[in-house]
Amino acid sequence: MKNILVINSGSSSLKFQLIKMPDETVLASGLVERIGQERGKLSYKSEKFSVSEETEVPNHTAGLKAVTKLLMDPENGVIKDASEISAIGHRVVHGGDKFSETIVIDAKVKATIKELFSLAPLHNPPNLTGIEVAEEIFPGAPQVGVFDTAFHRSIPSRANRYAIPNSFYEDQKIQVYGFHGTSHKYVSEKAIEYLGKENSKIISVHLGNGCSITAVQNGKSIDHSLGFGPVNGLIMGTRSGDIDQSVIFYLINQLGYTAQEVSDLLHHKSGMLGLTGYSDLRDIEAEAENGNRICQLALEMNAYRIKKYIGGYAAAMNGLDAVIFTAGIGENSDVIRALVCKEMDFLGIELNEAENGKRSKDFRDISSGKYGVKILVIPTNEELEIAKQTYDLIS
Structure with missing residues (x-):
């Protein structure tokens, strides 16, 4: 021991x-x-x-x-x-x-x-x-x-390179690095164990104040929503996620923002906070339930972005065995899970609504069983994953 x-x-x-x-x-x-x-x-x-x-x-x-x-x-x-x-x-x-x-x-x-x-x-x-x-x-x-970035080193060049002059990659190492890798590795391994198959196609959705989604094929990360930095991809608590680069140029060239002010805007003043005035999803869900249309729209936008990535990653892997929801929001928000999984039966994704609504801190399968894709809620444990990797290295 x-x-x-x-x-x-x-x-x-x-x-x-x-x-x-x-x-x-x-x-x-x-x-x-x-x-x-x-x-x-x-x-x-x-x-x-x-x-x-x-x-x-x-x-x-x-x-x-x-x-x-x-x-x-x-x-x-x-x-x-x-x-x-x-x-x-x-x-x-x-x-x-x-x-x-x-x-x-x-x-x-x-x-x-x-x-x-x-x-x-x-x-x-x-x-x-x-x-x-x-x-x-x-x-x-x-x-x-x-x-955190190590799990994503397996992403192939076709997915981790940007379509800018090669010199930026060769000289400056500008590429997709990815984040939340320790979490995605931990929960995807739990999912593989549950599925009982090594040759698996899994999408891991890490939703907290920071959010990311990873395509995991045969236990390896093959694509990921965060890239060179932690601001793109999904809509987050205060981060914008994907945005047209032209908006950045417009803010600087037409509205007089400095580059630092744009960075601060996209990292700290955007996302759910920018859309609603709230960064805590629990507040947004409560407001939406009380009829706040701005908060309702923000939840719909949040889920829609996740759905698009799920569709894209299922296509990239040519199939799908399981979708994992993890981290604070992924594990606890039945609202977001329901919005994401709504009208996704063409991919074999359908919720068991009763199971989705239950509160639990345990690993659970909340899929309806009607189709082949498992919908899993897996509590992440980055500390345990770090302990496992440390133990394996020194043993």
Whole structure:
């Protein structure tokens, strides 16, 4: 048995789980929030102890030290000392074209992650900070990087290239990289296990504040809605998804926007927020149910975009065995699932409406059974997937 500490470090947060592998037992989990702000917040939970409190967290080092203190607490801790941590698995958002698999982190890997800051400026810097802090606190444990983009390295050239001069690909590495790969890998493997067939054609729909959809054929990502960056594809909480490039030129050339202002608009002020004034889908669904036509339209637009991608990916794979809904919205919104699956019987997609309406945190099949395509709700578990990949690498 080996204890794997999984760390997902954000700009002002640090999410963690301590998982005993290979039996996948979660010994402790939690979140450090508002790092560097006036009052931080620490949430921690184990089988015999939990706490949620405001506390001073000036930096990531202080946050991880606070977590470590709870993990090794003489009365309520789950380990006795740092030597019981076998390895630390880190979520790293962008691996560019450098990393196609999980890797033990050394000085060269850290330097490469730093080189990729420009491709994920909101994510890779705090990811690297988490690695450096963990090295300081757990110097004896191997640090392992699990890259969100790695699962999508299998996308073929016909799908991952843009129709711009080849020099931009050859010299600048501008291509489809994709995101949410750890989530898509985890849920698609669960689906393959359920289907009982390796030669499978699956569409994985990850719907949270950020959204993406992946065509997974025989366990490999072969196409994906997010590309060079995380703003295109599906309509998201605050991100626009697909947009005509001419709109960007019009905003800059005719309306006087700067490039940075357009970027801010498309990343932070668009999507469901731009359409409705709300970024939380629960608020939008409540307003739509009360007759708010703007919110009703936004839900229809959201589902319509997903339907188009499902149709396109089914065509790309020449068939379809299952559609997966995962992440916060995918797992919990029966409204979105119903809108997406409406009038999709030509593809063999039909909901069991009673099953779709049930609330559950478990894996479930919500298809009617009338056609061949399974509609699956699979709770994602990126932390467990990181722990599995870390364990496999060091074992």
